Amino acid sequence: MSALAFLLSLAYLALVFLAPGALANLFGLGALAVAAFARLAPQARTLNLALLTLAFTLGLMRSGNTLGLIGLVGILVALTTLPRIPTWVRALLSLAILLLSVPLAGFANTFIFELGIQIGIYAAMALGLNVVVGMAGLLDLGYAAFFAVGAYTWAIFGSEQAKNFMQGNFPLPGEYMYLFMGIAIVTTALTGLLIGLPALRLRGDYLAIVTLGLGEVVRILANNLDHPINFTNGPQGITPVQRPPIDWFRELMASLGVRLDQTTDYQLFFYLLVLLMIGLVVLVNLNLANSRFGRAWVAIREDEIAARSMGIPLLPTKLLAFMTGAAFSGVMGVIFAAQRTFVSPESFTLLASITILGMVILGGMGSIPGAILGAAALTILNLDVLKTFSEFVRTSLPQIPNQVDPAKYERLVFGLILVLMMIFRPEGLIPEKRHRAEMEEGA
Amino acid sequence: MLEQILALLPQVIFDGLILGFVYAMVALGYTMVYGVLELINFAHSEIFMIGAVVGVEVFRYLAPQVGNGLLLLFIALVLGGVVAGITAILVERFAYRPLRKRGTTNRLVPLITAIGVSFILQDLVRLLEGLWHNEFFLRMRTVEDLEGSVELFGGAIFAQSKSFILMGVSILMLLGLTYLVNRTKLGVAIRAVAQDLSTASLMGIDPDRIISRTFLIGGSLGGVAGVLFALQYTTITPYVGFLPGVKAFTAAVLGGIGNIPGAMVGGLVLGQLENFFGTYLPILTNGNFGTEYKDVVAFLILIFILLVRPQGLLGQVVKEKV
Numbered sequence: 001m002s003a004l005a006f007l008l009s010l011a012y013l014a015l016v017f018l019a020p021g022a023l024a025n026l027f028g029l030g031a032l033a034v035a036a037f038a039r040l041a042p043q044a045r046t047l048n049l050a051l052l053t054l055a056f057t058l059g060l061m062r063s064g065n066t067l068g069l070i071g072l073v074g075i076l077v078a079l080t081t082l083p084r085i086p087t088w089v090r091a092l093l094s095l096a097i098l099l100l101s102v103p104l105a106g107f108a109n110t111f112i113f114e115l116g117i118q119i120g121i122y123a124a125m126a127l128g129l130n131v132v133v134g135m136a137g138l139l140d141l142g143y144a145a146f147f148a149v150g151a152y153t154w155a156i157f158g159s160e161q162a163k164n165f166m167q168g169n170f171p172l173p174g175e176y177m178y179l180f181m182g183i184a185i186v187t188t189a190l191t192g193l194l195i196g197l198p199a200l201r202l203r204g205d206y207l208a209i210v211t212l213g214l215g216e217v218v219r220i221l222a223n224n225l226d227h228p229i230n231f232t233n234g235p236q237g238i239t240p241v242q243r244p245p246i247d248w249f250r251e252l253m254a255s256l257g258v259r260l261d262q263t264t265d266y267q268l269f270f271y272l273l274v275l276l277m278i279g280l281v282v283l284v285n286l287n288l289a290n291s292r293f294g295r296a297w298v299a300i301r302e303d304e305i306a307a308r309s310m311g312i313p314l315l316p317t318k319l320l321a322f323m324t325g326a327a328f329s330g331v332m333g334v335i336f337a338a339q340r341t342f343v344s345p346e347s348f349t350l351l352a353s354i355t356i357l358g359m360v361i362l363g364g365m366g367s368i369p370g371a372i373l374g375a376a377a378l379t380i381l382n383l384d385v386l387k388t389f390s391e392f393v394r395t396s397l398p399q400i401p402n403q404v405d406p407a408k409y410e411r412l413v414f415g416l417i418l419v420l421m422m423i424f425r426p427e428g429l430i431p432e433k434r435h436r437a438e439m440e441e442g443a
Numbered sequence: 444m445l446e447q448i449l450a451l452l453p454q455v456i457f458d459g460l461i462l463g464f465v466y467a468m469v470a471l472g473y474t475m476v477y478g479v480l481e482l483i484n485f486a487h488s489e490i491f492m493i494g495a496v497v498g499v500e501v502f503r504y505l506a507p508q509v510g511n512g513l514l515l516l517f518i519a520l521v522l523g524g525v526v527a528g529i530t531a532i533l534v535e536r537f538a539y540r541p542l543r544k545r546g547t548t549n550r551l552v553p554l555i556t557a558i559g560v561s562f563i564l565q566d567l568v569r570l571l572e573g574l575w576h577n578e579f580f581l582r583m584r585t586v587e588d589l590e591g592s593v594e595l596f597g598g599a600i601f602a603q604s605k606s607f608i609l610m611g612v613s614i615l616m617l618l619g620l621t622y623l624v625n626r627t628k629l630g631v632a633i634r635a636v637a638q639d640l641s642t643a644s645l646m647g648i649d650p651d652r653i654i655s656r657t658f659l660i661g662g663s664l665g666g667v668a669g670v671l672f673a674l675q676y677t678t679i680t681p682y683v684g685f686l687p688g689v690k691a692f693t694a695a696v697l698g699g700i701g702n703i704p705g706a707m708v709g710g711l712v713l714g715q716l717e718n719f720f721g722t723y724l725p726i727l728t729n730g731n732f733g734t735e736y737k738d739v740v741a742f743l744i745l746i747f748i749l750l751v752r753p754q755g756l757l758g759q760v761v762k763e764k765v
Contacts, residue, residue, distance in 0.1 A: 133551075137551075139550075139551055139554065198746050198749075198750055199746070201750060202749055202753070204550050205481075205483050205550065205554065206696070206749055206753070208483070208554060209483065209689070209692060209693075209696070209745070210742075210745065210746055210749065212689065213689065213693075213741075213742035213745055213746070214742065214746075216689075216738065216742060217738075217739050217742050217743075220735060220736065220738055220739055221739075223735070224732075224733070224735050224736070227731065227733075228731035228732075350685075354558055354562075357555070361551075361555060365551075401573075401574060403570065403573030403574050403577065404570065404573075404574070408566075408569075409566050409569075409570065411562040411563075411565055411566045412562065412563055412565075412566035412567065412570070414559075414562055415558075415559040415560065415561070415562030415563035415564075415565075415566070416559070416563060417559070418555055418556065418558065418559030418562070419538050419556050419559040419560060419563065422542065422552050422553075422555055422556040422559065423538070423541045423542065423545075423556075426545075426547060426549070426552050
């Protein structure tokens with residue numbers, strides 16, 4: 001068995017050398033499946049995963065085909081979930097993938113950077129929502145509202161927009177972005193308080209519908225607060241939003257021997273920044289999960305009445321979960337605004353909220369690797385798989401009418417995923433232990 | 444300013460009434476399903492949308508053949524109700540029933556399924572309409588004998604005659620549904636299942652069949668509401684169900700969810716408030732805040748009601764068992 005897996009990995013490595021492309025990468029995904037699911041000795045499996053990492057990286061650099069990225073995500077998942085792999089191997093390989101493979105591939109195809117950044121932003125938000133939905137069990141259908149508040153917090157002051165209602169020298173210089181990441185924590189946590197204070201007195205379904213409503217309210221405000229005073233510039237959105245100056249980063253990279261050009265410098269910078277943020281968010285999440293608050297949240301999720309009888313103050317504890325989740329989202333909003341240099345109400349619809357919720361659910365509620373995997377899966381699906389598939393349909397089957405363009409049916413695919421997931425695997429792809437137990441108990 | 448407000452008032456109340464009846468009709472479907480399954484059936488918005496689309500299609504194809512506008516509308520209402528009712532049954536059969544069979548206690552699971560279903564239906568309709576007519580904005584074809592209008596109270600109210608049809612049909616729907624739930628055997632069975640599903644099944648009621656019929660009734664009412672909505676407001680898109688759906692749910696909560704007359708009252712109150720703010724906000728704020736804030740008002744009302752009187756206007760307090 002292990003000889004076969006080893007041969008497959010080597011064959012894939014040879015294949016990407018000779019003929020990199022979609023077919024080779026598909027073969028690689030097959031090899032990865034064998035390496036992950038076959039019964040292998042831990043050493044053999046580790047070796048296989050390392051070989052495949054190398055091969056996928058090579059494939060990405062040589063062809064720029066994004067299937068390779070899916071392979072890398074797969075290896076990361078395998079590294080976090082498979083048993084009996086030494087910790088140092090897990091750490092080393094994961095770091096190699098995140099810090100070497102993805103940037104190397106990004107230089108070959110900048111779309112990989114864009115994809116990586118989007119996945120990262122959504123992963124951090126999914127982790128934030130994971131605190132609210134996964135840990136505390138509060139269903140929030142308006143989570144994108146906090147993202148919007150964060151994004152507008154920086155967009156308004158990081159562009160000329162603030163001149164419309166304030167004296168002063170706007171746009172603020174790009175360095176202020178870091179300060180505004182802090183300010184966004186405050187503004188979004190306050191928004192969370194404002195929304196949560198009435199909404200969190202309600203339970204279950206009512207909470208869902210009220211957060212949905214309030215999410216819509218924030219979007220309507222963003223859409224219409226261009227009069228009487230122009231705060232948000234209405235549906236046109238705000239552009240250009242300042243980005244932080246990164247001369248120091250260019251010098252740092254030059255001293256490491258990496259030459260950056262105009263297109264890749266900000267991409268790499270934001271990619272690393274987002275990675276750093278995810279690291280921080282995961283740390284905070286882990287600490288919260290093991291803290292007094294984390295245990296209180298789980299208690300409330302499992303049985304609200306029992307938790308109250310044990311002396312857990314319901315409203316403050318729930319509010320804290322709500323505000324924590326909001327703050328994560330707000331910080332990512334600032335990064336989102338700076339990275340795209342453009343903010344408009346379009347990005348903060350109900351669909352966005354539900355997509356983030358879908359990431360948490362797809363990955364497994366309450367599970368940290370699950371939330372990240374969910375974010376990767378849905379972002380790759382929306383940004384890459386459906387678009388590539390559309391192109392494929394358009395070029396190879398031109399007689400098929402334009403209306404069937406798969407990229408237009410994001411909602412359909414997403415809806416199918418949600419429904420099938422709920423029927424066949426409601427605990428998610430990488431379930432948290434307690435959730436899995438709960439779901440099995442119900443069965 | 445006050446004169447302006449007073450001059451507009453009768454018209455505002457009348458238009459609010461029409462809007463309220465639309466919400467009330469959709470709210471009936473929400474409230475029935477919630478009453479039986481305790482599920483916010485988000486897909487009901489899309490059932491409503493499907494009814495509206497069927498209405499548009501019936502008018503598109505049959506208007507040249509059928510001379511009589513009322514007959515045409517009757518056909519559209521029946522077809523809209525049937526198609527929407529069947530869709531609702533299918534949704535229940537293939538999305539909700541497997542969850543019920545599995546017996547998950549987690550409340551999030553059915554809610555997320557409902558959201559998923561509503562996305563699927565939106566894009567399916569879009570796909571179908573795209574292939575069929577290459578259209579996104581569907582316009583209701585007008586028929587002359589439905590387009591009459593009258594002026595009431597010396598011109599204070601301008602009323603289209605189709606508005607009266609809408610009101611009449613929705614009152615009939617309410618009466619019919621009340622009769623069905625309170626006086627018929629099916630109604631007794633529905634109430635029994637709503638009370639306690641497992642006990643009802645011990646009494647010889649097949650819960651699956653009753654739930655299926657509840658979806659059929661709720662769905663066809665939603666479909667009929669959709670046809671009337673299309674007739675009244677004329678432009679339909681595959682995504683048109685979302686806002687009326689959320690508002691109708693608000694109306695159902697406002698009246699006391701699970702309560703049929705409550706859904707009607709809630710719808711009418713919400714329609715009045717929304718139309719009132721939609722018309723007067725620009726006047727009261729000198730055009731600084733426009734009509735677009737009327738949705739904000741609806742949501743704020745929802746929150747306020749849930750905080751002050753969570754059981755709704757006509758609802759009863761449900762004691763929680765520990």
